[in-house]
Amino acid sequence: MLRLDRTLYDAIVAHAKRDHPDEACGIVAGAEGSDVPSRHVPMVNAAGSPTFYEFDSTELLALYKQMWANDEEPVVIYHSHTATEAYPSRTDIGLANEPGAHYVLVSTREHGNSEGPVEFRSYRIVDGEVTEEPVEITDEPHQIASA
Numbered sequence: 001m002l003r004l005d006r007t008l009y010d011a012i013v014a015h016a017k018r019d020h021p022d023e024a025c026g027i028v029a030g031a032e033g034s035d036v037p038s039r040h041v042p043m044v045n046a047a048g049s050p051t052f053y054e055f056d057s058t059e060l061l062a063l064y065k066q067m068w069a070n071d072e073e074p075v076v077i078y079h080s081h082t083a084t085e086a087y088p089s090r091t092d093i094g095l096a097n098e099p100g101a102h103y104v105l106v107s108t109r110e111h112g113n114s115e116g117p118v119e120f121r122s123y124r125i126v127d128g129e130v131t132e133e134p135v136e137i138t139d140e141p142h143q144i145a146s147a
Contacts, residue, residue, distance in 0.1 A: 017114075030073065088105065
């Protein structure tokens with residue numbers, strides 16, 4: 001199960017809506033081994049595409065160096081789908097290389113960047129196998145910081 005503070009949930013959804021019609025992507029870091037998402041890091045979609053996302057390699061390397069220095073790891077890796085449901089594509093599955101991470105997909109297909117609900121789902125992806133998991137949004141703040 002993914003437990004996510006409402007502030008982090010809102011930040012991820014806002015990022016997905018802001019970048020629509022292109023896919024948004026980012027990471028929520030947390031203390032290593034804790035499985036507690038605490039630091040939202042919106043990333044640039046280097047592909048600049050409505051159908052594909054790609055982390056900027058320089059930005060991603062800098063983030064990983066920062067996480068290693070802070071004893072953090074990616075707890076949530078997220079991106080949006082702008083025209084399809086919030087389910088991992090074959091490409092998404094192939095790119096999933098953090099077996100301990102929660103892979104969150106946000107579909108903005110219904111409302112784009114306007115007000116309105118989004119589809120928000122979380123998965124574990126290990127060795128190409130996709131397992132959906134429940135998402136619990138809490139009002140109990142963790143130490144939230146945005147990079």
